[in-house]
Amino acid sequence: MKKLVLGAFILSFLSACNSDSVANQNEEAENKTNTGTTAARMCPSEEIRNKALQSNPELMQKFVQLEASTENFANDLKLGKVLADGSVEIPVVVNVLYSTAAENVSDARIAEQIDVLNKDYAATNTDIGKIPTEFQSVSAGDTKVKFLLSKVVRKSVTTSSWSGTTDAMKKSSTGGIDATSPANYLNIWVVGKIVYGAGTTLGYATFPESSGLWNDGVVIATPFFGKTGAASPYNLGRTATHEVGHYLNLRHIWGDAKCGNDLVADTPTQTGSNGGSPAYPLYNRCNGVKRSVMFMNYMDYVNDAAMYMFSAGQKSRIQSVVAASGSRAGLRVL
Numbered sequence: 001m002k003k004l005v006l007g008a009f010i011l012s013f014l015s016a017c018n019s020d021s022v023a024n025q026n027e028e029a030e031n032k033t034n035t036g037t038t039a040a041r042m043c044p045s046e047e048i049r050n051k052a053l054q055s056n057p058e059l060m061q062k063f064v065q066l067e068a069s070t071e072n073f074a075n076d077l078k079l080g081k082v083l084a085d086g087s088v089e090i091p092v093v094v095n096v097l098y099s100t101a102a103e104n105v106s107d108a109r110i111a112e113q114i115d116v117l118n119k120d121y122a123a124t125n126t127d128i129g130k131i132p133t134e135f136q137s138v139s140a141g142d143t144k145v146k147f148l149l150s151k152v153v154r155k156s157v158t159t160s161s162w163s164g165t166t167d168a169m170k171k172s173s174t175g176g177i178d179a180t181s182p183a184n185y186l187n188i189w190v191v192g193k194i195v196y197g198a199g200t201t202l203g204y205a206t207f208p209e210s211s212g213l214w215n216d217g218v219v220i221a222t223p224f225f226g227k228t229g230a231a232s233p234y235n236l237g238r239t240a241t242h243e244v245g246h247y248l249n250l251r252h253i254w255g256d257a258k259c260g261n262d263l264v265a266d267t268p269t270q271t272g273s274n275g276g277s278p279a280y281p282l283y284n285r286c287n288g289v290k291r292s293v294m295f296m297n298y299m300d301y302v303n304d305a306a307m308y309m310f311s312a313g314q315k316s317r318i319q320s321v322v323a324a325s326g327s328r329a330g331l332r333v334l
């Protein structure tokens with residue numbers, strides 16, 4: 001019964017996406033298209049996913065199962081059936097495709113990026129103290145997910161520009177690097193520039209229903225990877241924090257729709273994405289209710305320095321996919 005209800009929700013969610021008003025679509029296109037010289041955060045992961053789900057019934061079935069098991073896990077946690085003890089360590093493979101010396105990111109910069117992931121997911125980031133008092137009680141704390149660099153694969157190529165639509169960077173037959181055992185490793189591809197639609201994007205990720213598939217993993221454009229030498233205001237390694245969030249089943253905090261649903265109860269509903277560095281408190285009104293929104297969440301679009309927290313509800317979703325029964329249970333350091 002639960003599955004049926006969830007399925008109905010998902011169908012209505014997808015049809016709501018399709019029936020967005022023209023004005024809304026135009027507004028979104030403006031937000032997502034980034035043709036100027038100044039980079040702006042834009043992440044098409046959910047949009048890419050929707051296209052894949054709508055054209056692939058098998059993937060849609062996995063998506064429905066994923067959300068059902070996520071909901072079950074959250075209920076089990078509430079009932080005390082699952083003990084959220086111990087950490088999961090995820091082995092990481094970084095695939096570097098470079099056509100210039102600057103794109104060939106150093107081992108030190110890769111280590112720096114892994115360190116950012118470990119700090120952000122453990123809530124030991126130096127800016128964790130900035131969480132406003134009203135959100136401290138729903139802060140995730142340690143998500144109990146750690147990251148260990150297993151391997152760096154480097155390949156000299158002749159282009160800086162890679163399509164976020166074809167995933168060419170993820171296949172050697174199209175000039176890229178094949179994923180290393182994607183059911184067992186988090187693969188991250190670092191490429192000079194990611195072209196998506198009419199613009200470019202900082203990064204994108206696959207969600208857990210793609211676990212183990214050839215294209216499973218995270219892609220990040222070189223200027224937004226790591227810290228040293230990265231491009232302000234996305235130079236604190238948080239593009240990876242955000243994209244790995246998707247990889248571990250987190251949605252954008254506004255649910256990719258006006259006053260949308262991110263399937264997390266403790267993140268206040270907000271009208272849309274936030275950019276730049278908003279001043280706290282920032283109020284949004286949805287369905288007549290005014291709320292202070294959690295723009296400092298890693299799953300919003302704000303600058304790297306303006307994001308510094310996951311919520312407890314997001315932690316529950318993360319833990320459900322890496323748990324022994326979860327869709328990413330294969331990710332273990334052996």
Ligand SMILES: [Zn+2]
Pocket residue numbers: 043044045046242243246252
């Ligand atoms: Zn995103």
